[in-house]
Amino acid sequence: MKKLFLLIFVTILMMGAQAQRSDGGISADMLQQIEKAGFNGTSDKALFNAIAVNSIDDLAKNFANQKDIDTYFSHETKKQTIHDQKSSGRCWLFSGLNVLRSNFAIQSDSLSVEFSQDYLFFYDQLEKANLMLQGVIDNAKKPIDDIRVQFFFKNPINDGGTFCGVADLADKYGLVPMGVQPETYSANNTSRMAKIIASKLREYGLELRQMVADGKKPAAIKARKTEMLGTIYHILCITLGEPVKEFTYAFKDKNGKALTEPRKYTPKEFYEATVGQKLNGSFIMVMNDPRRPYYKTYEVEYDRHTYDGTNWKYLNLPMDEIEQLAIASIKDGHKLYSSYDVGKQFDRKRGYLDIDNYDYESLFGTTFPMDKAQRIMTFDSGSTHAMTLTAVDLDAEGKAIKWKVENSWGPSYGQNGCLIMTDRWFREYMFRLVVDKKYVPQNILEMSQQKPTMVMPEDPLFQADE
Numbered sequence: 001m002k003k004l005f006l007l008i009f010v011t012i013l014m015m016g017a018q019a020q021r022s023d024g025g026i027s028a029d030m031l032q033q034i035e036k037a038g039f040n041g042t043s044d045k046a047l048f049n050a051i052a053v054n055s056i057d058d059l060a061k062n063f064a065n066q067k068d069i070d071t072y073f074s075h076e077t078k079k080q081t082i083h084d085q086k087s088s089g090r091c092w093l094f095s096g097l098n099v100l101r102s103n104f105a106i107q108s109d110s111l112s113v114e115f116s117q118d119y120l121f122f123y124d125q126l127e128k129a130n131l132m133l134q135g136v137i138d139n140a141k142k143p144i145d146d147i148r149v150q151f152f153f154k155n156p157i158n159d160g161g162t163f164c165g166v167a168d169l170a171d172k173y174g175l176v177p178m179g180v181q182p183e184t185y186s187a188n189n190t191s192r193m194a195k196i197i198a199s200k201l202r203e204y205g206l207e208l209r210q211m212v213a214d215g216k217k218p219a220a221i222k223a224r225k226t227e228m229l230g231t232i233y234h235i236l237c238i239t240l241g242e243p244v245k246e247f248t249y250a251f252k253d254k255n256g257k258a259l260t261e262p263r264k265y266t267p268k269e270f271y272e273a274t275v276g277q278k279l280n281g282s283f284i285m286v287m288n289d290p291r292r293p294y295y296k297t298y299e300v301e302y303d304r305h306t307y308d309g310t311n312w313k314y315l316n317l318p319m320d321e322i323e324q325l326a327i328a329s330i331k332d333g334h335k336l337y338s339s340y341d342v343g344k345q346f347d348r349k350r351g352y353l354d355i356d357n358y359d360y361e362s363l364f365g366t367t368f369p370m371d372k373a374q375r376i377m378t379f380d381s382g383s384t385h386a387m388t389l390t391a392v393d394l395d396a397e398g399k400a401i402k403w404k405v406e407n408s409w410g411p412s413y414g415q416n417g418c419l420i421m422t423d424r425w426f427r428e429y430m431f432r433l434v435v436d437k438k439y440v441p442q443n444i445l446e447m448s449q450q451k452p453t454m455v456m457p458e459d460p461l462f463q464a465d466e
Contacts, residue, residue, distance in 0.1 A: 040365075047363070060358040061347070069352055069420055073404055075327070076391035077335050078105065081114065082417030084410035086188035089159040089466030093117050093124070094408035095337050095386040096166030099434075100175075102335045102388075104274045111251045111259060113274055116181040119267070122240045123173045124165060125157060127306040129201055129232045132156045133225050134307045136205040140212035151302070151457060156201035159190045160466040162312050162386075163337045163434045165305030167279035172306065173243075174267030175274060180247045186239035193239045197232060204228045243267075280310060284440055284448045286322055286433050287314040289461055290373040294318050299452035300462045312462065315448040319427045323400055327392055328439040335388050337434035338405065342385040342419075344429050351407075351414020353421035355428060372428055379460040383431040387419065400426070431461065 026034070039045055050059055080102060085094050097115045105112050135152045142149050186193040204225075211221050249270070250262040265273065292298065294316050303312040329336050345357045361367050375381035391404035400423040404415075411417040437445060455462070 056360075056363070057358060060360050060363045062356050062359045065354060065356045069350060069415070070393075070402070071415065071420065073391040073393045073402075075330050075394065076404070077102065077330060077333050080105065080112075080406070082406060082411040083114075083117070083408055085117075085408040086183075088188060088190040090117060090121060090161075090187075090190070091386040091408050091466055092161040092163065092165060092337075092339075093121060095339075095388045095406075096163050097175075098388040098406055098408075099335050099337050100166075100170070100275055105254075106333055107276070108251075110253050112254045113251065114178040115274075116176045116178045116244075118183050118187045118240055119176045119181040119243055120166070120169050120173065121159070121187055122236055122243050123169050124161065124305055125159075125197065125236055125240075126229065126233060127169065127309075128157045129197065130225075130229055131302075131304070131307045132201050133204060133208060133228060135302065136208050137212065137221060137225070140209045144209075147458070153202055153205055156198045156205070157194055159194060161305055162303065162339075162432070163283075163285065164303075164310045164312050166337075167283075168304065168306050168309035170271060170275065171278050171280055172309075174269070174271035176244050176247060176265075176267050176270055177249055180249065181241060181244050184240055193235070197235060200228075200231065200235070283434050283436050284445065285312065285314040286317045286325065286435060286444075286448075287431055287461075288319050288322055288372075289316050289376065289431075290371070291377055291461075292316050295447050297448060297450045297452040298455050300457055300459070301454055302457050303462055313452055314432070315444065315450075317444070319430070321444070322430075322433055323423075323426075325435045325439055325444075326389055326403075326433060327394070327398075327400065329435060330389070330392050332439065334436060334439075335390050335406070337386060337432075338389040338430065339383045339386040339432040340405075340421075341381045341383065341429040341431070342387070344381065345425060348414070351419045353419060353425045353429070355422070355425050376461050381429065382461045385466060386432075389433070390418070399423075402426075 039048070047059075080098070083094055083098075085091055094117060097117060097120070101113050101115055132152050136149070139146065139149050139152070144150075144153075208221060208225065208228075211224065244267065246264060246266055247270075248262050248264050250258040251260040252258050287298075289298075297313060297315050299311050299313040301311065304310055326336055326338075342353070344353075345355050346353055347357045370378070370380060372381070387405035387407050389403065390406050393401045393403075395401055402423060403421050403426050405419050405421070407414060407417060407419050409417070414420075440448075
């Protein structure tokens with residue numbers, strides 16, 4: 001009798017589930033209703049013929065917005081050479097080092113320097129490998145399908161990042177000139193190297209989980225992890241080159257003329273000579289996230305480059321206040337690390353960003369009304385690309401009209417390697433800003449010292465800048 005009752009109960013559940021699935025599917029009647037929204041006369045057929053052989057952006061380009069771009073800026077920092085991250089996600093590294101070399105040029109007056117991205121990227125990848133392996137160890141007693149365990153195995157390593165990575169890595173490993181450790185093919189084209197290392201880290205992660213399950217002593221697990229990192233180090237040496245330990249260098253002017261006698265440096269000594277202070281503690285990070293309360297601090301768990309380093313911690317501010325921080329820094333000649341959703345309304349040929357560059361609404365006969373908060377919460381928008389904020393154009397009342405950034409896509413891209421963005425675009429698609437504390441009012445500094453609310457790295461806004 002119990003078996004019969006159980007069979008009937010399971011059958012009813014299955015029938016209910018099937019009915020639920022059927023009701024939620026596209027039925028024949030529903031399809032007929034949907035099909036009514038297809039081609040609507042000859043104009044739609046003409047649009048199809050055009051879109052079939054042209055890019056959507058070419059056809060949606062708003063001709064009324066194609067006037068000459070105003071390249072004048074009331075306040076602009078000193079120009080410097082434009083670098084190219086090539087086929088890599090290292091925009092965070094290029095932008096961060098742009099800020100550091102610009103600061104050095106201001107302090108040293110006639111001297112200039114260009115830092116090796118390859119050198120710091122080597123240690124970035126080694127440290128991220130350790131972060132993954134130690135994260136697996138820390139969470140080894142959780143099931144394999146636990147969200148935190150899956151976080152490490154799904155993305156064991158990447159080439160994206162944030163400014164806190166520049167600070168932690170430079171403070172720890174120092175810096176070297178670009179000419180001392182130049183870019184390699186794998187530095188410029190990171191995908192194959194990353195896949196090889198990721199596969200090895202997943203293999204190692206499973207082994208470390210098993211060691212924990214088998215009750216191995218922490219010392220044994222640490223020793224095995226060190227061996228694993230030795231293999232990763234070997235792969236990085238073959239692809240990026242072994243990190244420079246000592247070198248001879250003479251500082252030059254912007255024209256390449258040596259202005260100092262050559263001398264030997266270690267990377268840490270060169271860091272002291274060019275940066276001169278610990279980066280951590282010298283700046284605050286602010287963000288515009290309209291989903292969350294303003295004037296509160298937040299910290300993103302595991303959003304860091306080194307296991308013993310600094311999570312991305314930020315103060316959430318309205319755009320009005322973020323703009324004032326940026327203006328103060330630019331007026332004093334100092335560039336800023338910043339990040340954006342650069343793919344939105346981007347006229348790539350002109351290097352111009354404005355919310356009216358493309359009229360998708362007229363082309364497709366619909367609207368796109370989501371605001372900034374709604375775009376973030378639905379994964380439609382987020383911080384994807386870091387660039388160096390370098391100029392602002394202010395009106396007579398001191399309000400921003402437009403902004404300029406140094407990009408890392410080469411000197412021939414956009415406006416001589418730079419991009420120009422209107423203030424209305426800036427407010428919609430700018431997210432992160434790193435500001436030297438000397439440009440931050442005392443009340444905002446105090447807010448930034450609040451105990452932060454921890455948020456998860458799976459949040460749509462906290463993807464690494466690439």
